[in-house]
Amino acid sequence: MGQVQDRIEQFAEEIRAEGVEGDRLMRLTDTSAKRLRESGAIRMLQPKQHGGLEVHPREFAETVMSIAAMDGAAGWVTGIVGVHPWELAFADPKVQEEIWGADQDTWVASPYAPMGVAKAVDGGYVLNGRWSFSSGTDHCQWAFLGALLGDENGAPVMPPVPLHVILPRSDYQIVADSWDVIGLRGTGSKDLIVKDAFIPSYRTMLASEVMDGTAVKKAGRTETLYNMPFSCMFPLGITSAVVGIAEGALACHIAAQKDRVAITGTKIKEDPYVLYAIGEAAAEIAASRAALLETVDRFWDMTEAGKEIDFEARAIGRRTQTAAAWRAVRAVDEIFARSGGGALHYKFPMQRFFRDAHAGIAHAIHVPGSIFHSSALTQLGGEPQGIHRAMI
Structure with missing residues (x-):
């Protein structure tokens, strides 16, 4: 087993028990989130210069499986929140420092679905929208959100130009009563609302460049993991x-x-x-x-x-x-x-x-x-x- 799996296994019974409470609370319990933090599970794909482990993605996958076999919600949050440091590794170094500079265990939520519109303004964008399914969001302090580039009236331009935008917790609202479901209840995958948040350009990435590998090349990342x-x-x-x-x-x-x-x-x-x-x-x-x-x-x-x-x-x-x-x-x-x-x-x-x-x-x-x-x-x-x- 990998080092993170070894640490997690020590708390297997506790994580299983916390899964019952998480199912009731409809979010990951504070204890489960603490164990994931302490184990380094969310830092497995994070760059080493920011306290990450940069493991082989197989080890990441095996660790997610191990946690999910204890509690599905804890495994799900590890699998989703745990992949965001991988993309953040080739975002602008300035936003990496903003997120991890003071605390290398800062978590970033999502989703990437373009459920909002980012209108271009001087120096960046003004973002509005509502996003569903933000897994583990109660324990995150930042979010990666998908958005469509908007025109001067705030309507999506055509053909669509999807963006990934990065914003701090202070710029979005978590809708507390938006997650009451039959399965994966403990993931707390709630809705997020953003109203007129200014997003500086360095906190944005073109989704197409993320997906086709252009973004990582522009960032100069040569590590196998990030390519x-x-x-x-x-x-x-x-x-x-x-x-x-x-x-x-x-x-x-x-x-x-x-x-x-x-x-x-x-x-x-x-x-x-x-x-x-x-x-x-x-x-x-x-x-x-x-x-x-x-x-x-x-x-x-x-x-x-x-x-x-x-x-x-x-x-x-x-x-x-x-x-x-x-x-x-x-x-x-x-x-x-x-x-x-x-x-x-x-x-x-x-x-x-x-x-x-x-x-x-x-x-x-x-x-x-x-x-x-x-x-x-x-x-x-x-x-x-x-x-x-x-x-x-």
Whole structure:
């Protein structure tokens, strides 16, 4: 295991217990957030000059899985908030210093979806909008938000020009009652509102340059970590959390079935049909994990060797990543259906793993349609256009 995993494992039982309270509070508990901070989980992809660890992204993914197997919400927040230092590493050094200069454990929230408009003014932009799904936001002091470039009237210019803007907690409002959901409740993924906030130019990045690698080249970053494709790195923590949740569900299921006797009087360990289902689910979850990590390893090796990761490879990588999440959640369905009525009780964790897993594949990064379309079309010699190139 990596150094962060070693630290986290010391508090595994505490994090599991805090997950129950986080589910009730609809945010990560202060204790869980403290453990993540102390372990360095959110600094895994952070630059070393700002107290980061700069680990191999495989280690980051494995750590997210490990935490998510304890508590889905804690793993989810680690996977999402933990990837923001990766992009911040090639933002303007001035904003890096603003965020990490006084406290290297300062967390940055999101989302990147362009739900607001940034109107150009002298020296920067004036930002307005409302953003949904800001995971872990109660424990963050800054936010990365997606926005569309606006004209002098505040309307988006055409064709659209997406931006990533970076702003401090004082410039946005967290909508306290905007997160009351069935799964991943403990992530506290609340809405943010921004009204007429001035964003200096150095706190903005062109989304297109972030995604195609131009931004990291302009920043002069030569490290393999920061030259990895955005379309591999950004989904990595999210899908790793889903796979980890599935692993947690499997472990919970196996522990509960060891001494369980079905209503027919048959011991579960003597029922060949249930044993087959458990074995198949375990194999599917393991395959999901292996496929996701193989892509990360291969992309790392290619990046380190200076080889181009072309559109076809990236599209196949996204297909693998998306399929991994769905495969893992389908496996959770198979074991949950064989867990007995006891799994329905809120006092047992199985139902929370089930809810969190399904909430996890609702994320836009797990929508398979255009990704499967693009990967197949590209392999057949076609050239995907428009939406079919998004996030690849």
